[in-house]
Amino acid sequence: MTDKLTVSVLGTGIMGAAMARNLARAGHTVRAWNRTRDKAEPLADDGAWVADTPADAVRGADVVLTMLYDGEAVLDVMRQAAPALAEGTAWVQSTTAGVDAISGLATLASEHGLVFYDAPVLGTRQPAEAGQLLVLAAGPQAGRDTVTPVFDAVGARTVWTGEDGAQGSATRLKLVANSWVLAATNATGEVLALAQALGVDPQGFFDAIAGGPLDMGYLHAKAGLILDGRLTPPAFAVSTAAKDARLIVEASRRAGIRLDVAEAGAARLARAAAQGHGEEDMAAAYYASFDEDADA
Numbered sequence: 001m002t003d004k005l006t007v008s009v010l011g012t013g014i015m016g017a018a019m020a021r022n023l024a025r026a027g028h029t030v031r032a033w034n035r036t037r038d039k040a041e042p043l044a045d046d047g048a049w050v051a052d053t054p055a056d057a058v059r060g061a062d063v064v065l066t067m068l069y070d071g072e073a074v075l076d077v078m079r080q081a082a083p084a085l086a087e088g089t090a091w092v093q094s095t096t097a098g099v100d101a102i103s104g105l106a107t108l109a110s111e112h113g114l115v116f117y118d119a120p121v122l123g124t125r126q127p128a129e130a131g132q133l134l135v136l137a138a139g140p141q142a143g144r145d146t147v148t149p150v151f152d153a154v155g156a157r158t159v160w161t162g163e164d165g166a167q168g169s170a171t172r173l174k175l176v177a178n179s180w181v182l183a184a185t186n187a188t189g190e191v192l193a194l195a196q197a198l199g200v201d202p203q204g205f206f207d208a209i210a211g212g213p214l215d216m217g218y219l220h221a222k223a224g225l226i227l228d229g230r231l232t233p234p235a236f237a238v239s240t241a242a243k244d245a246r247l248i249v250e251a252s253r254r255a256g257i258r259l260d261v262a263e264a265g266a267a268r269l270a271r272a273a274a275q276g277h278g279e280e281d282m283a284a285a286y287y288a289s290f291d292e293d294a295d296a
Contacts, residue, residue, distance in 0.1 A: 012032050119135055242273050
């Protein structure tokens with residue numbers, strides 16, 4: 001097979017749109033669909049063909065890439081798309097769908113003769129737009145030559161976690177990584193809120209930890225968004241982070257462990273979304289420290 005493919009991207013939000021653009025820039029034929037068509041329309045300027053339905057988007061595709069909100073959305077959209085796909089088509093499932101959803105998605109793939117790849121990505125808006133995502137992937141060795149050009153177009157590196165996408169090993173690793181990201185995000189918001197409440201200049205805190213093992217670039221990046229009021233457009237929205245946090249908590253409970261920080265973090269993100277910050281960057285979980293909105 002040529003390394004120039006026809007790739008259908010289902011879901012063109014922050015991540016899906018960036019991935020579609022990078023696929024087009026790499027010379028692949030891109031067919032895009034989004035439930036709200038207006039969000040997909042700008043991709044036409046990048047050479048993508050925007051479809052009216054999932055079935056129209058995937059007809060004739062070599063690879064289908066799903067980047068939707070959650071597992072339920074993926075199942076719904078792929079049920080509409082799958083009948084238009086040829087047997088043996090590769091399905092790259094990049095939505096953070098959660099452990100429980102993977103088996104159902106893999107079953108749907110098997111029913112339609114699709115080759116299923118569990119392939120979530122690590123990264124937010126900026127690395128997505130730069131084609132520098134980290135792809136976590138699980139799926140059969142025999143079909144990897146087909147999906148590798150897709151991974152190379154959207155990511156800087158691919159980490160293979162297994163031969164069977166249905167086992168969800170890549171999704172499990174994604175949830176572990178996201179648990180750390182969300183904990184660090186929530187901690188950043190809380191340390192700034194505490195500093196404000198105690199009358200401490202946040203710069204004093206940054207100076208105290210500078211250059212030591214407690215210092216980290218991610219802290220400064222997210223704190224800067226809060227302090228400078230640059231929460232839109234989001235690199236990763238509060239509402240999506242809240243969904244991922246819920247998936248982490250559900251997975252931990254099913255595994256029989258208790259994650260106190262993750263559970264509190266999920267509640268914190270949900271509270272920020274309820275306060276009206278759902279479409280802002282996930283750093284806006286900072287506002288969950290206050291009964292009403294407060295200026296950073």
